Amino acid sequence: MPEKSSGKPRFVLTTRRIEALADGIFAISMTLLVLSLTLPDMLETKLSLSQLLAEQWPKFFNYALSFVLLAIFWIVHHQQFHVIRRTDRIHVWINIGILMFVALMPFSTDVAGDYSGETLAELVFDANIMILGLLFLLNWWYACWRHRLVDLDLDRETIVKGIRRSCVTPGVAAVSMALAFFIPHWGLVVYILVPVIQLLPWFRDID
Amino acid sequence: MPEKSSGKPRFVLTTRRIEALADGIFAISMTLLVLSLTLPDMLETKLSLSQLLAEQWPKFFNYALSFVLLAIFWIVHHQQFHVIRRTDRIHVWINIGILMFVALMPFSTDVAGDYSGETLAELVFDANIMILGLLFLLNWWYACWRHRLVDLDLDRETIVKGIRRSCVTPGVAAVSMALAFFIPHWGLVVYILVPVIQLLPWFRDID
Amino acid sequence: MPEKSSGKPRFVLTTRRIEALADGIFAISMTLLVLSLTLPDMLETKLSLSQLLAEQWPKFFNYALSFVLLAIFWIVHHQQFHVIRRTDRIHVWINIGILMFVALMPFSTDVAGDYSGETLAELVFDANIMILGLLFLLNWWYACWRHRLVDLDLDRETIVKGIRRSCVTPGVAAVSMALAFFIPHWGLVVYILVPVIQLLPWFRDID
Amino acid sequence: MPEKSSGKPRFVLTTRRIEALADGIFAISMTLLVLSLTLPDMLETKLSLSQLLAEQWPKFFNYALSFVLLAIFWIVHHQQFHVIRRTDRIHVWINIGILMFVALMPFSTDVAGDYSGETLAELVFDANIMILGLLFLLNWWYACWRHRLVDLDLDRETIVKGIRRSCVTPGVAAVSMALAFFIPHWGLVVYILVPVIQLLPWFRDID
Numbered sequence: 001m002p003e004k005s006s007g008k009p010r011f012v013l014t015t016r017r018i019e020a021l022a023d024g025i026f027a028i029s030m031t032l033l034v035l036s037l038t039l040p041d042m043l044e045t046k047l048s049l050s051q052l053l054a055e056q057w058p059k060f061f062n063y064a065l066s067f068v069l070l071a072i073f074w075i076v077h078h079q080q081f082h083v084i085r086r087t088d089r090i091h092v093w094i095n096i097g098i099l100m101f102v103a104l105m106p107f108s109t110d111v112a113g114d115y116s117g118e119t120l121a122e123l124v125f126d127a128n129i130m131i132l133g134l135l136f137l138l139n140w141w142y143a144c145w146r147h148r149l150v151d152l153d154l155d156r157e158t159i160v161k162g163i164r165r166s167c168v169t170p171g172v173a174a175v176s177m178a179l180a181f182f183i184p185h186w187g188l189v190v191y192i193l194v195p196v197i198q199l200l201p202w203f204r205d206i207d
Numbered sequence: 208m209p210e211k212s213s214g215k216p217r218f219v220l221t222t223r224r225i226e227a228l229a230d231g232i233f234a235i236s237m238t239l240l241v242l243s244l245t246l247p248d249m250l251e252t253k254l255s256l257s258q259l260l261a262e263q264w265p266k267f268f269n270y271a272l273s274f275v276l277l278a279i280f281w282i283v284h285h286q287q288f289h290v291i292r293r294t295d296r297i298h299v300w301i302n303i304g305i306l307m308f309v310a311l312m313p314f315s316t317d318v319a320g321d322y323s324g325e326t327l328a329e330l331v332f333d334a335n336i337m338i339l340g341l342l343f344l345l346n347w348w349y350a351c352w353r354h355r356l357v358d359l360d361l362d363r364e365t366i367v368k369g370i371r372r373s374c375v376t377p378g379v380a381a382v383s384m385a386l387a388f389f390i391p392h393w394g395l396v397v398y399i400l401v402p403v404i405q406l407l408p409w410f411r412d413i414d
Numbered sequence: 415m416p417e418k419s420s421g422k423p424r425f426v427l428t429t430r431r432i433e434a435l436a437d438g439i440f441a442i443s444m445t446l447l448v449l450s451l452t453l454p455d456m457l458e459t460k461l462s463l464s465q466l467l468a469e470q471w472p473k474f475f476n477y478a479l480s481f482v483l484l485a486i487f488w489i490v491h492h493q494q495f496h497v498i499r500r501t502d503r504i505h506v507w508i509n510i511g512i513l514m515f516v517a518l519m520p521f522s523t524d525v526a527g528d529y530s531g532e533t534l535a536e537l538v539f540d541a542n543i544m545i546l547g548l549l550f551l552l553n554w555w556y557a558c559w560r561h562r563l564v565d566l567d568l569d570r571e572t573i574v575k576g577i578r579r580s581c582v583t584p585g586v587a588a589v590s591m592a593l594a595f596f597i598p599h600w601g602l603v604v605y606i607l608v609p610v611i612q613l614l615p616w617f618r619d620i621d
Numbered sequence: 622m623p624e625k626s627s628g629k630p631r632f633v634l635t636t637r638r639i640e641a642l643a644d645g646i647f648a649i650s651m652t653l654l655v656l657s658l659t660l661p662d663m664l665e666t667k668l669s670l671s672q673l674l675a676e677q678w679p680k681f682f683n684y685a686l687s688f689v690l691l692a693i694f695w696i697v698h699h700q701q702f703h704v705i706r707r708t709d710r711i712h713v714w715i716n717i718g719i720l721m722f723v724a725l726m727p728f729s730t731d732v733a734g735d736y737s738g739e740t741l742a743e744l745v746f747d748a749n750i751m752i753l754g755l756l757f758l759l760n761w762w763y764a765c766w767r768h769r770l771v772d773l774d775l776d777r778e779t780i781v782k783g784i785r786r787s788c789v790t791p792g793v794a795a796v797s798m799a800l801a802f803f804i805p806h807w808g809l810v811v812y813i814l815v816p817v818i819q820l821l822p823w824f825r826d827i828d
Contacts, residue, residue: 013282013285013286014285014289017226017230017285019638020227020230020641021230021233021234021281023638023641023642023645024230024231024233024234024235024238024645025234025237025238026642026645027234027642027645027646027648027649028234028235028238028239028442028645028649029238029241030646030720030724031645031646031649031650031653031724032238032239032241032242032649032653033724034650034653034724034725034727034728035242035653035656037725037728049732049736049739049741049742050741053732053741053745063725064721067717067720067721067724068717068721071717071720074642075634075713078634078635078638079634082635092282096274096275096278099237099274099278100271100274100275103237103238103240103241103274104241104244104270106241107241107244111256111260115256118256120256120257120260121256124260220489220492220493221492221496224433224437224492227434227437228437228440228441228488231437231438231440231441231442232441232444232445234441235441235442235445235446235649236445236448239445239446239448239449242449299489303481303482303485306444306481306485307478307481307482310444310445310447310448310481311448311451311477313448314448314451318463318467322463325463327463327464327467328463331467427696427699427700428699428703431640431644431699434641434644435644435647435648435695438644438645438647438648438649439648439651439652441648442648442649442652442653443652443655446652446653446655446656449656506696510688510689510692513651513688513692514685514688514689517651517652517654517655517688518655518658518684520655521655521658525670525674529670532670534670534671534674535670538674
């Protein structure tokens with residue numbers, strides 16, 4: 001905690017605790033997704049366990065999808081904060097916006113699972129992902145603009161690649177939104193493209 | 208962990224783990240807010256999804272409001288502990304009180320959302336915010352009084368500004384309490400003033 | 415992370431991650447207590463909000479009581495691990511036992527709240543606290559016995575005081591168990607004694 | 622945070638934040654297990670509290686069993702990451718897979734508890750444990766293969782012992798799966814063998 005011992009104390013914000021809060025909210029949100037899988041009506045319905053589990057398959061798919069998308073966002077958060085050295089008031093609020101929509105994911109996943117096949121339910125899910133993607137793009141752009149919150153020697157290629165990568169998820173979300181009107185039962189499958197596209201050389205980060 | 212290796216071991220309390228516990232409780236409480244948005248009666252009611260979501264709008268507003276207020280308190284916690292170097296028994300208990308009312312927020316938000324428009328429901332929410340605000344004020348005053356838990360060279364201006372800023376939230380909560388008797392449906396909107404007032408030069412922290 | 419870079423890698427356990435897991439489980443358990451306060455029957459019952467809240471008072475008391483008791487245990491964990499330098503297989507399992515009963519607290523609190531006034535419900539709560547207290551006593555005794563996991567120069571007074579302090583909670587829990595048979599509605603009030611007794615000079619830690 | 626200050630910034634992943642996310646998800650998943658113990662039908666059934674608690678015994682056993690198995694996996698995670706120095710894209714995704722099935726444990730435990738005695742319910746639980754065990758084996762094998770992510774001087778004995786230990790849980794899960802067809806009420810008891818086998822000299826790690 002070098003910032004604690006340095007010079008005259010002032011009201012400041014550090015990236016260290018933003019990362020701690022973000023890790024916490026990501027972890028909890030990813031784990032709360034499982035609550036959408038509880039089978040509260042098991043004892044009321046006349047269905048057998050195998051029928052109940054079979055009925056739940058769309059929910060299992062949504063659980064895995066949301067978990068993987070949150071994991072991808074978490075990795076991006078991780079990568080962005082690896083080079084972000086400082087923070088300021090606006091940057092903190094962009095991050096609080098990010099965390100608000102991360103925490104909303106269990107709700108959106110629930111809606112998409114309970115109303116599987118309804119256009120509106122898919123749009124709720126898509127909107128959540130779209131907003132998250134755009135906020136991450138904003139977070140990166142704001143931090144890198146004139147090297148506001150990053151090191152002065154951060155190279156242009158890393159910055160541009162970060163912007164390009166951050167456009168993948170909102171782009172796929174837009175496609176999914178369009179599909180929701182035509183094939184609502186399958187619109188979310190398109191998100192499988194997110195990790196695939198990010199492996200293409202044009203979008204891939206440096207290993 | 209320099210405190211681990213220093214001199215004779217004694218029963219001591221460190222600010223490091225208070226911060227860890229606080230980050231955890233803030234993160235969980237902020238994420239549990241989303242549970243107030245579950246739509247358990249979806250399958251029972253005859254309403255369509257769009258009607259259900261429309262009905263939920265007060266809850267979405269409350270979710271966002273509680274999330275933002277908790278984020279503001281988290282930032283204050285962050286800023287206060289940035290200059291608080293030590294802790295003692297009383298200070299630990301003030302902080303446990305803070306965390307107890309942070310953890311209560313999902314309940315208060317739930318009450319305010321389920322009973323939107325009832326004076327008493329708003330007062331429950333206002334009381335939670337008011338108590339949190341006063342405890343944060345107490346936390347700061349207790350730590351700074353005669354530089355009890357802060358560095359001796361912490362300047363008077365920072366201390367006074369911290370007190371002034373800490374009065375904003377309880378003040379707005381008092382206004383909201385008064386409004387709850389007259390316009391219960393809108394009393395919580397006044398909390399939008401909290402971040403606005405804190406941007407005024409008189410209350411703004413040093414960037 | 416000095417343990418990462420030191421010499422030949424081996425399978426080892428560090429106190430650092432035990433503390434991280436413990437902080438997480440304490441924070442979550444303390445926050446999940448609030449779920450015992452949800453009012454799911456609000457819309458079904460014919461009661462007004464003020465009546466519902468009035469009915470919930472025993473639950474609010476239990477919420478605050480469990481939160482404070484968990485906070486006290488967290489402080490003890492904090493103090494014990496401040497001097498515990500190493501860990502071993504048995505010590506890890508004592509700690510997993512501790513965390514299992516920490517995580518059980520929301521359930522015990524729920525039972526004591528839903529069945530307020532029933533002897534058995536209070537005994538469930540008391541048993542949880544009793545077991546936690548005894549495991550903390552065991553944790554301390556095991557670590558300090560022949561200075562197994564603590565520094566060799568840890569003085570006898572600190573060790574003895576730690577044992578004495580660790581007996582307060584199980585002792586109070588035993589009294590509460592006895593009272594549960596006679597005044598089940600009030601048996602839990604006796605836990606207010608825990609922080610009071612720990613302030614007596616005979617039990618107080620060094621500030 | 623040495624990686625923050627070193628040379629030219631690039632998009633990289635660090636083991637530090639994977640550990641932070643893992644600690645969070647393990648802690649939350651272990652604590653959410655308790656939600657399978659809530660007694661929502663208490664007020665509806667005509668049963669007394671003692672009867673309700675007696676009925677819950679299989680659930681208490683499952684709670685303790687899942688908690689202990691997750692704790693064992695957490696210790697393995699801890700031990701593996703103690704020697705894993707780097708990470709790469711594939712390794713991150715193996716870990717996200719691990720965390721997805723850790724977060725799924727409250728659901729599997731719930732199913733095994735609500736449908737105690739049904740072969741399919743036990744198989745769900747067994748499958749979750751089996752997949753987790755195999756992913757941990759893969760995690761270790763992937764990291765150690767040609768010393769990909771570990772120190773070059775990590776000795777062969779540690780690597781082989783890690784593989785051998787990682788086979789215990791999938792092996793026991795396979796036995797439990799077989800038993801689920803014959804004695805579904807008792808199939809899960811076999812997991813008590815996991816910590817026992819790991820204490821045998823052939824599987825024991827170095828203390």
